[in-house]
Amino acid sequence: MRDMARMVLVLTTVCVVAALGLAKVYDLTEEPIRQALREELLRGVRAVLPPFDNAPDQDARVVNGRTYYVGRKGGRVVGAAFEAASPEGYGGWIRALVGVDREGRVTGVVILQHAETPGLGAKAADPGYLAQFRGKSLRSANWAVKKDGGDFDQITGATITPRALVKAIREALEAFEAAKSQIFTPGGEG
16 A cells, blocks of 8 residues: 555656646747747738738737738728638648738738648649739639639649639638728728
8 A cells, every 4th residue: 555655646746747847848938939920920911911010910900700910001001911711722721811901902912821732732822823812802803713714823733722712812801891891990090
């Protein structure tokens, strides 16, 4: 019985020391990880919005569960960035960050995550491919790939990926249009 009590005591001590060690590592790494994630977000926002001089993550608005990162220059709203996502990619989820100006025209798109086939569907992440979305709005384009009668290029041998991306961007733009009055207030103070 004494051996059993000693084993429980040793095991408890090991568990407490391990838990304290993990807690200390968490404390030491929490802030650097948070800062790295913030910088990654801001890099993406800078890539899709016109130049801004504020901190869009601090001016973010959440409308209907979707986060809009509002960019300002000299106090005037220049646009918003938000996520477009679809589970319908060939390799699963495709997540993109879309930037729009005050009128809802796309100012940029970057891919945040995908699991598409290298050399095929992964070409949807190429800046040259993504450039075709710039300047388009919900009403100025037919949001489908050309193979389906739309305005956007598909990728030879990988139509599923562009279909999913175009659909995700269209749905995100529809959500933006529905929420625009809550994101951008009158007078440009957004």
